[in-house]
Amino acid sequence: MDTTKVATSNTTTAATTKKKNRVGAVAGWADDRLGLAALGKKQLRKVFPDHWSFMLGEIALWSFVVLLLTGVFLTLWFNPSMGEVAYDGSYDQLRGIEMSEAYASSLHISFDVRGGLLMRQMHHWAAMLFVASMMVHLLRVFFTGAFRKPRELNWVIGCLLLILGTLEGFTGYSLPDDLLSGTGVRAADGFIKASPVVGTYMSFLLFGGEFPGEAIIPRLFTVHVLLIPGLLLALIAAHMLLLVYHKHTQWPGPGRTEQNVVGYPMLPVYAAKAGGFFFIVFGITAMMGALLTINPVWKYGPYDPSKVTAGSQPDWYMGWPDGALRIMPGLESEIFGYTISWNVMLPILILPIVMFIILLLLPFLDAWITGDKRDHHLLERPRNAPTRTALMVALMTMYGLFWAAGGNDIIAITLHASINQITYFMRAAVIIGPIIAFFITRRWCISLQRKDNETVLHGYETGIIMRSPEGGYSEKHLPLPESKAYALTARDRDPVPNGLPSGGTDANGVPAPEGGRLAGLRHRLRTLYYADNAQKPTPEELAEGHHHAEHEHELQTGMDGHAADGHQFDGHHLVEDEHLRDPHH
Amino acid sequence: MRLLNRSAGRLSRHRRGPLAGLAVVLLGLLLTGGLYTAFSPAQAGSTKSSADQIEQGRQLFIVGCSFCHGQNGEGVLSEDGESQLGPSLVGVGAAAVDFQVGTGRMPMAQPGAQVPEKQETYDEEEIAALAAFVASLGPGPAIPDESDYTLEGLSEEERQQAIVNGGQIFLTNCTACHNFEGSGGAMPRGGYAPRIRGVEPRYVYEALLTGPQNMPNFSNGNLPPESKRNVIAYLNSLEEQPNYGGFGLGGFGPVPEGLAAWLLGIGACVGAAVWIAAHTTRSNKKKADA
Numbered sequence: 091m092d093t094t095k096v097a098t099s100n101t102t103t104a105a106t107t108k109k110k111n112r113v114g115a116v117a118g119w120a121d122d123r124l125g126l127a128a129l130g131k132k133q134l135r136k137v138f139p140d141h142w143s144f145m146l147g148e149i150a151l152w153s154f155v156v157l158l159l160t161g162v163f164l165t166l167w168f169n170p171s172m173g174e175v176a177y178d179g180s181y182d183q184l185r186g187i188e189m190s191e192a193y194a195s196s197l198h199i200s201f202d203v204r205g206g207l208l209m210r211q212m213h214h215w216a217a218m219l220f221v222a223s224m225m226v227h228l229l230r231v232f233f234t235g236a237f238r239k240p241r242e243l244n245w246v247i248g249c250l251l252l253i254l255g256t257l258e259g260f261t262g263y264s265l266p267d268d269l270l271s272g273t274g275v276r277a278a279d280g281f282i283k284a285s286p287v288v289g290t291y292m293s294f295l296l297f298g299g300e301f302p303g304e305a306i307i308p309r310l311f312t313v314h315v316l317l318i319p320g321l322l323l324a325l326i327a328a329h330m331l332l333l334v335y336h337k338h339t340q341w342p343g344p345g346r347t348e349q350n351v352v353g354y355p356m357l358p359v360y361a362a363k364a365g366g367f368f369f370i371v372f373g374i375t376a377m378m379g380a381l382l383t384i385n386p387v388w389k390y391g392p393y394d395p396s397k398v399t400a401g402s403q404p405d406w407y408m409g410w411p412d413g414a415l416r417i418m419p420g421l422e423s424e425i426f427g428y429t430i431s432w433n434v435m436l437p438i439l440i441l442p443i444v445m446f447i448i449l450l451l452l453p454f455l456d457a458w459i460t461g462d463k464r465d466h467h468l469l470e471r472p473r474n475a476p477t478r479t480a481l482m483v484a485l486m487t488m489y490g491l492f493w494a495a496g497g498n499d500i501i502a503i504t505l506h507a508s509i510n511q512i513t514y515f516m517r518a519a520v521i522i523g524p525i526i527a528f529f530i531t532r533r534w535c536i537s538l539q540r541k542d543n544e545t546v547l548h549g550y551e552t553g554i555i556m557r558s559p560e561g562g563y564s565e566k567h568l569p570l571p572e573s574k575a576y577a578l579t580a581r582d583r584d585p586v587p588n589g590l591p592s593g594g595t596d597a598n599g600v601p602a603p604e605g606g607r608l609a610g611l612r613h614r615l616r617t618l619y620y621a622d623n624a625q626k627p628t629p630e631e632l633a634e635g636h637h638h639a640e641h642e643h644e645l646q647t648g649m650d651g652h653a654a655d656g657h658q659f660d661g662h663h664l665v666e667d668e669h670l671r672d673p674h675h
Numbered sequence: 676m677r678l679l680n681r682s683a684g685r686l687s688r689h690r691r692g693p694l695a696g697l698a699v700v701l702l703g704l705l706l707t708g709g710l711y712t713a714f715s716p717a718q719a720g721s722t723k724s725s726a727d728q729i730e731q732g733r734q735l736f737i738v739g740c741s742f743c744h745g746q747n748g749e750g751v752l753s754e755d756g757e758s759q760l761g762p763s764l765v766g767v768g769a770a771a772v773d774f775q776v777g778t779g780r781m782p783m784a785q786p787g788a789q790v791p792e793k794q795e796t797y798d799e800e801e802i803a804a805l806a807a808f809v810a811s812l813g814p815g816p817a818i819p820d821e822s823d824y825t826l827e828g829l830s831e832e833e834r835q836q837a838i839v840n841g842g843q844i845f846l847t848n849c850t851a852c853h854n855f856e857g858s859g860g861a862m863p864r865g866g867y868a869p870r871i872r873g874v875e876p877r878y879v880y881e882a883l884l885t886g887p888q889n890m891p892n893f894s895n896g897n898l899p900p901e902s903k904r905n906v907i908a909y910l911n912s913l914e915e916q917p918n919y920g921g922f923g924l925g926g927f928g929p930v931p932e933g934l935a936a937w938l939l940g941i942g943a944c945v946g947a948a949v950w951i952a953a954h955t956t957r958s959n960k961k962k963a964d965a
Contacts, residue, residue, distance in 0.1 A: 219944065509861045
């Protein structure tokens with residue numbers, strides 16, 4: 091073997107290459123000036139755990155990158171002006187029509203800029219994916235308990251990203267100034283005006299006078315391309331820095347503790363995986379942009395306050411407040427000659443803000459109820475926090491029903507149903523549905539917990555059916571592999587809530603440690619939070635279960651390989667050592 | 676060959692027969708008459724007298740329509756006299772009959788929120804007879820002629836203007852119920868504005884003229900015949916143009932777009948995430964449990 095081309099040493103002295111290459115020289119030059127090696131040495135080897143659900147946030151990150159790339163392309167031609175022009179482009183059906191420059195330039199991008207329509211559609215699809223993937227990521231974080239200490243503030247940042255992403259989407263939806271987007275802006279104007287006392291002033295401030303005026307498109311443009319993207323970038327940076335600082339959470343398993351992270355290093359594994367995922371997300375967005383029509387602005391025509399189209403809906407992420415608005419009964423009251431429009435205020439101004447505040451506070455509420463102040467880096471399976479899981483499923487159900495109500499007209503014509511009856515149904519369903527979902531999910535989780543305990547204690551079902559000499563059938567169980575059994579039982583036992591609320595004493599006469607006015611409420615919530623949860627088996631139960639299983643196993647192994655055909659007990663030989671069944675039963 | 680020769684011989688043998696002249700004259704008359712009826716412009720009395728047609732229509736009407744509309748199309752009141760089983764057809768005109776029966780809406784299978792379009796029950800001749808009968812009950816809009824709704828005879832520039840004008844009329848008057856590309860929309864209490872993409876121009880014209888069911892009536896005073904023609908030209912142009920953006924998702928706006936984003940977009944992205952996480956670095960072929 092020719093060793094001249096190999097590094098001279100790999101032991102105590104540092105390896106040196108035979109000849110300095112150019113890459114090394116450049117890296118050395120940069121390191122001398124920027125100190126990259128010290129930073130890179132730590133961060134490039136940063137370990138991340140591997141699970142598909144940890145990559146959901148990445149979809150949001152990469153679709154945001156697609157949004158930045160396609161968005162920059164669009165700004166090169168988009169003209170955010172409400173000045174009137176007569177259209178003179180290549181779309182025949184609108185030639186000669188008076189329209190705003192914003193709409194004319196949207197048409198120009200769609201029909202007269204090479205690749206413009208593809209970029210527009212990719213931008214729009216990426217926006218839909220951006221918000222959707224943030225929500226999927228949020229659900230993963232909540233269901234697995236990844237929001238718990240020390241990550242509560244990162245949850246808050248994530249919520250801010252979600253609401254900013256929604257606003258960013260809405261401003262973008264409004265920019266082309268077509269009939270649909272104009273209808274959306276008109277609706278927003280109505281919502282603002284529904285706020286008592288200050289509504290009209292706020293509307294005049296936003297529109298620079300009466301709707302529509304000439305200021306709204308340029309203003310929304312600035313918000314859309316400068317203000318919100320800047321905030322999004324800053325918050326995404328903070329979100330990811332905190333991720334690096336906290337280190338990623340991981341699923342419990344052998345060798346995984348609250349003090350370590352088991353996985354693969356950033357370079358080369360995650361750099362390749364995440365980089366590859368970017369190309370996949372980009373590819374999916376490009377495929378959708380190329381194959382599926384989204385927001386065909388040329389068919390809507392220019393905005394004109396006197397026109398409207400059936401099927402006027404916002405983009406999906408604004409769909410649920412729209413649904414709340416659609417099913418809200420027409421409540422209004424008059425105070426001192428002023429009308430308070432509860433029918434608009436409640437579903438559009440109050441409900442989303444209340445829901446958002448609830449979302450922001452979820453980690454703090456959870457921590458307050460459980461009283462858990464420990465750091466958590468190991469995730470919980472959704473079934474092991476039944477009340478928490480059920481709470482989120484209830485919220486999801488409510489969201490989904492409001493969302494469906496936002497498409498009530500499309501549902502009506504698709505299912506040949508009456509839009510009125512759909513509306514009446516939804517009014518009740520948005521309240522009853524979440525309650526039913528809560529209880530079903532909670533009991534479902536507890537059943538899954540019990541099933542886990544069953545598997546740990548009595549082994550897994552092998553699918554092998556044994557027939558006993560009497561003719562009875564039973565399924566052969568085998569003990570779980572140790573690593574699986576460990577993963578199933580790595581969770582903590584739920585704390586036993588003190589027997590008495592504040593002011594009382596426990597069985598040992600120790601007074602309850604906490605006071606305060608809300609202590610009683612907290613105690614009751616905590617009792618309900620953990621009520622009926624199945625606890626993992628105790629070591630004694632486990633030992634008993636294993637003993638039992640071993641015995642059964644012994645009996646069964648004796649019969650392995652030859653059928654229990656009854657000849658063992660046919661009286662032709664001694665049966666002292668053979669049992670018909672487990673004598674312990 | 677022999678056979679041909681023989682028959683030729685037979686024919687030539689008869690050509691001087693006593694009936695030969697008569698046969699030739701009859702053949703000539705038949706040919707001329709046939710050609711005339713085939714190629715001459717249709718005239719009132721040329722096919723069937725209108726009285727006959729009205730009578731045929733009356734017979735059909737009594738069997739298929741009179742149960743709800745009355746034997747003379749006067750309408751039938753419900754028992755309490757509050758509502759109408761079927762409305763009076765006096766003055767609705769041939770256009771209404773052609774639309775309702777021609778699209779299969781009438782005769783209706785059952786009462787309901789709205790009468791749906793279905794396979795038509797009568798053939799063209801019967802529909803024409805029914806239309807003639809109802810038209811005879813009182814003056815009303817006639818079935819439009821094809822020249823009313825085509826752009827035949829217009830210059831390229833005039834056609835262009837007609838389509839643009841039709842688009843503006845469509846967006847102002849029609850989209851609120853029928854949606855921006857005529858995909859249809861929901862109306863209160865189970866009613867709906869039907870999909871109008873792909874509907875025959877004649878029926879679009881007649882619907883505008885007669886305002887069937889929930890639809891308002893766009894009389895010629897409100898919407899001149901030319902504007903109706905332009906709307907139809909715009910709808911046709913939408914159908915003729917390629918799908919610039921790709922598959923149209925039914926043309927229902929943001930709802931199917933949102934569904935596609937979740938089912939296709941997020942579905943594909945999550946699927947890719949599962950795939951990436953399942954394929955990780957390893958030094959042997961056995962899957963690592965990391």
